Amino acid sequence: IAGITQAPTSQILAAGRRMTLRCTQDMRHNAMYWYRQDLGLGLRLIHYSNTAGTTGKGEVPDGYSVSRANTDDFPLTLASAVPSQTSVYFCASSESSADTQYFGPGTRLTVL
Amino acid sequence: GQNIDQPTEMTATEGAIVQINCTYQTSGFNGLFWYQQHAGEAPTFLSYNVLDGLEEKGRFSSFLSRSKGYSYLLLKELQMKDSASYLCAAVDSNYQLIWGAGTKLIIKP
Numbered sequence: 001i002a003g004i005t006q007a008p009t010s011q012i013l014a015a016g017r018r019m020t021l022r023c024t025q026d027m028r029h030n031a032m033y034w035y036r037q038d039l040g041l042g043l044r045l046i047h048y049s050n051t052a053g054t055t056g057k058g059e060v061p062d063g064y065s066v067s068r069a070n071t072d073d074f075p076l077t078l079a080s081a082v083p084s085q086t087s088v089y090f091c092a093s094s095e096s097s098a099d100t101q102y103f104g105p106g107t108r109l110t111v112l
Numbered sequence: 113g114q115n116i117d118q119p120t121e122m123t124a125t126e127g128a129i130v131q132i133n134c135t136y137q138t139s140g141f142n143g144l145f146w147y148q149q150h151a152g153e154a155p156t157f158l159s160y161n162v163l164d165g166l167e168e169k170g171r172f173s174s175f176l177s178r179s180k181g182y183s184y185l186l187l188k189e190l191q192m193k194d195s196a197s198y199l200c201a202a203v204d205s206n207y208q209l210i211w212g213a214g215t216k217l218i219i220k221p
Contacts, residue, residue, distance in 0.1 A: 040120075042199065042213035043155070058208075090154060098142055098207035103154035 003027070006091050006104040013081050013111050021076045021107050023091030031094045032074040033101065034058075034066060036087040043090065049074055050097050081111045114138045116212035118200050123218045124190055132185045132198050132215045140205020146174050146185045147199040149214065155199055158185070187217075195219045 004025040013019050025032065034046040035058075045058030049068040063085060065077045074093075078085055088108050092101040115137045124130040136144065143162035147155035161167055161176035161183060173186040185198055197214040204210055 040213060042116075043201075043211040045208065048208070098203050098209075100145070100157050100160060101209065102157070105154050 004091060004093055004102055004104040006089075006107050008107060009105070010108040011110070013078075013109065015081055015083060015111055017081050019078045019081055019109070021078075021089055021091075021109070023074045023076070023104060024072050025074075025091075025093040025102075025104075026072060027093060027102070028071060029093035029095050029102075030071070031097045031099070032068065033092045033094075034064070034074070034076045035090045035092065036060065036085075037090060037106075038087050046076065046089075048097075081109075083111045085109065086111045114202075114204060114210045116200055116202060116210055118198075118212040118215045120213070121216045121218065123220060124187075126190055126192060126219055126221050128190050129186065129188050130190060130217065132187070132200075132217065134183045134185070134200035134212060136181050136183070136200070136202040136210070136212075138202045138204040138210055141178060141181075142203040142205070142207060144174075144176055144183050144203070145199075145201045145209065146183075147201065149197045149199060151196070158198075190219050192219050192221070 007022045033048045035043040047066040049055045091104040094101045118134045146158040149155040159174040166175045171188045199214045200212040201209040
């Protein structure tokens with residue numbers, strides 16, 4: 001079944017630890033995105049990639065890094081987690097930028 | 113700055129009609145999306161408008177007025193399963209989505 005997957009589903013992490021959230025899509029979409037969603041704030045863009053090999057910063061990129069080595073995968077890394085990074089993280093993809101975005105199921109991350 | 117405004121919460125009765133409004137201010141405009149998000153789940157696409165007017169899709173319709181920076185989502189014949197958050201997102205001049213905080217719709221029997 002075509003779609004977008006994320007791993008892990010949820011994670012509890014000690015502050016200061018490094019963590020990579022995984023995202024894979026099999027729709028051959030060019031563009032991919034990472035969002036965080038916090039109560040009352042809606043979706044905020046962390047990083048995006050319009051095509052394999054390129055990445056860009058979104059609204060809240062500090063403390064996060066991404067890579068886009070191929071079309072399918074778009075991992076998000078927290079180099080040294082802090083409690084303010086406690087959130088639900090959604091990965092999304094679209095055929096190209098501004099097209100309809102399709103979301104993965106999300107990763108619920110708690111940093112203690 | 114760029115901004116999307118939509119009500120935080122609305123309540124409606126099963127079988128009724130509800131209109132969820134969204135106003136936007138963006139640097140450039142390349143369309144507006146509506147998404148539905150059930151609690152604990154991912155957002156799912158409902159509609160996209162780029163031209164003025166009403167787009168109807170079954171029980172859901174979406175309206176856009178570019179001159180007023182305004183859109184609404186109209187839900188008819190409400191069902192309990194329509195209880196969800198509804199997210200409005202405008203596409204700016206860089207083709208990035210600017211998201212509203214969402215409107216939580218509560219349906220009562």
